[in-house]
Amino acid sequence: MRAPGDGHGIMAGDVLLAVDGVSLSFGGVKAITDVSFDIRKGEIRAIIGPNGAGKTSMLNVINGFYHPQKGRITFKGEMRRRMRPYEAASQGIARTFQNVALFKGMSTIDNIMAGRTLKMHENFFWQCLRHGPAMREEVEHRRFVEEIIDFLEIQAIRKTPVGKLPYGLQKRVELGRALAMEPELLLLDEPMAGMNLEEKEDMSRFIVDVNNQYGTTIALIEHDIGVVMDLSDRVVVLEYGRKIADGSPAEVSSDQAVIDAYLGVPH
């Protein structure tokens, strides 16, 4: 796989994405209140918090699905207040979903190929004919998709309709589709929910490998604290839409506010 573009000269360790004073509410419900944090290039950043803390909303804000009422988001040094999902995608933000969102009737290959759509440029006419330049383009992209399949070790299910696959494998295919976009920032929404121990171990390895080998920056939401502590470089903790802690796994896990949020406070 090719390494993703270096994004306007941003070096590893520089801030890739900054969230600054973001607030989001739905009518009277405040999902996120004045949250600020940043994601540095090349790191694995975890967003954790109890149920309803606003984690998924935060991801939705980052990839432009929700528009915050207040605050700024800076991606690759460019500030923008409104980023639409397709803009986010074409700028190099890919994501997976909490409940798998694949095309169930399509094969693994086709699902991952779908992730290449934004990279295909031949015109509609040629695409319809599937000849000439369109075919050449498809071969090129298929090669890339095969590399992902090899990487995720899903050769055996290449042609299986994803609806027939067990949940753990569907999650892997979904990661494959996100990787097909060659993202600079990969958003993973509970990549290990509903998995057994072995599947979790596999998925952890893939996440670390993606980060190591391709330098992809990863932001992940995860409930399994063990996984979060092992994988991530830095952790931001949300509770009721507010940021209550931010730092290394060790710092966060000894933070009193975090312990209270998870274990409750005696009244």
Add this chain to the structure above:
Amino acid sequence: MSGTASRDDTFPKLMIRNAATRGDLPAVRHKDFGIWQTWTWREVDEIVRCYAWGLRELGLSRGDTIAIVGSNRPKLYWSILAAQCLGAIPVPVYADAVADEMVYVLEHAQVKLAAVEDQEQVDKILSISDRLTGLTHVLYDEPRGLRDYDHSRLHAIDEVIEGARKAFASDPAAKAAIDASIAEGAGSDISIILYTSGTTGRSKGVMLSAERSIAAATDTVRFDRLDEKDEVLAYLPLAWVGDHYLNFAQGLVAGFCMACPESAETVQQDLREIGPTFYFAPPRVYESLLTRVMIRMEDAGALKRRMFHYFIDVAKRYGEDILNGRPVPLSGRLLYALGELLVYGPLKNVLGFSRIRVGYTAGEAIGPELFSFYRSLGLNLKQLYGQTEAFLYVTAQPDGQIRADTVGPVAPNAQVRIAESGEVLFRTPGMFLGYFRDPERTAETLTEDGWVKTGDAGFFEQGSGHLKIIDRAKDVGKMASGALFPPKYVENKLKFFPNVKEAVAFGDGRDFVTCFVNIDMTAVGNWAERNNVSYASYQELAGNPQVYEMIASHVAEVNRSLAGEPMMGGAQIKRFLILHKELDADDGELTRTQKVRRGFIAERYAPLIDALYDGSTEADISTEVTFEDGRKGVISARVKIADCTIFPVTADTGPTEKAA
């Protein structure tokens, strides 16, 4: 095949011959990124020479050993060839061995280099490298995940080959040195050391010489008429003698193409895509394929299902006779041809068996029904009996003499003798030179006059000259009457019934044989459903009187067949019971490879055995069980004991001897 000229007495020389005589034909295939990549013999020749130079640069020289660890990858096979070019000795190791097991083999073999598949194996080797005194460098095939490793002792095979290519281009002497090294190789050199899997004690390193290996492979290539147009899928463990013989050695001798699967999980699909002409699988593979076919047919539409069963019946009636060249009525032939078009052809295509000319099975007994099923479809499935020490073939079934219950007559140029004790002894063309650094156990295995002891008890069937293997010699017992008691032989006969999952026979030193039976939940459960027998658990189904009747009829069938066989008449099962729980590896009753641990079971269920022999009709038992999550519990039950029909012995002769 023009036969092997005397100068082609090592595998690298055969490789050069193949590159010269069939240079443009495919030698190796490997599916990578979804596409089958192919290398011709000429390309392989070039790569292997380069690789050999690279290994030489890393310090590998004549007589040194190099470990080969991983799944069936072209580069690992080339590692074997490249080492042989230098006169070094490859030592393939089972890829799934844990680090501690690997230490023993690698240290015992005193390996200097290791060529491994990927990060997993590199990690394993590195984790034990402080205990491997001779190891200097590690080479790997798959670079993934290894980028940040310290590369002072670690090398990508690709880079080693590429480096050598540059050296060859700039320095003609380099190429000449490799040519000279290959020419220097002699047939008497040790070609490879294959370590036994070590189910009985420490693994032993079986040393095989090049000329003997090639002689053996030449015989069987001729026996099965294999040539350069054949194709195999190399999916068996690289370190196992079967893979080395059937794919590597036969491939080089016959010049056929060896395809390496994409991954272990894709073997079934790869098989279909490649369509091998020569195939080997242990019985359980054939069994699981058949089960899968049957289950899928149950889900098919009514028309397809009826068509399938109708034509499978036709195949049962005529298929084997057609394959064996026996007379079949014209109507039968026509029906079979129609069946081939509608059912057998498509079915074989789905299984990847369309092009198979010769299929083998070995390793354990195969059920006669299972065997007949595949043969009736037109698949030329045969049995062989072999050992690592023999470099595989000891006996094999020639076309036209195929049976489920024997392992065939003595293989070409091999000799077999039955010792006084009933143990099978052999001398074969591929016979080993001895165990590596273990003269003591070499001496134990050889008789004074140079025959190899197999440790298996067997006999030659009178008339046909086919060898029948009874059991491991040390497991064969004697009954109080002096009659032979081969537990596994009896158990296997019972296990061939789909309703019987597991059987444990007792009788050593006793007056008669008794047996524990585990019913097969799927088969018997299915039967119960069809016959309106309701049950809530294994225990309840196992205790059902109708189930007892059914198993009793199976036991009677086994007894009838034992009565008709030489020496086996005394081993008929007089009483049996159906165990109240399934035997389980978690409870220590089976090994992890699902083999019965007879001694342990006898101890654990002692009250049941007592009841079998004291004539009672019921017995109480309570046993501790381990659940999947590790919790322990107790199952107690009252188990019924049933008596069986015993048949008069019709054939009983002493041991026979035969040397071919």
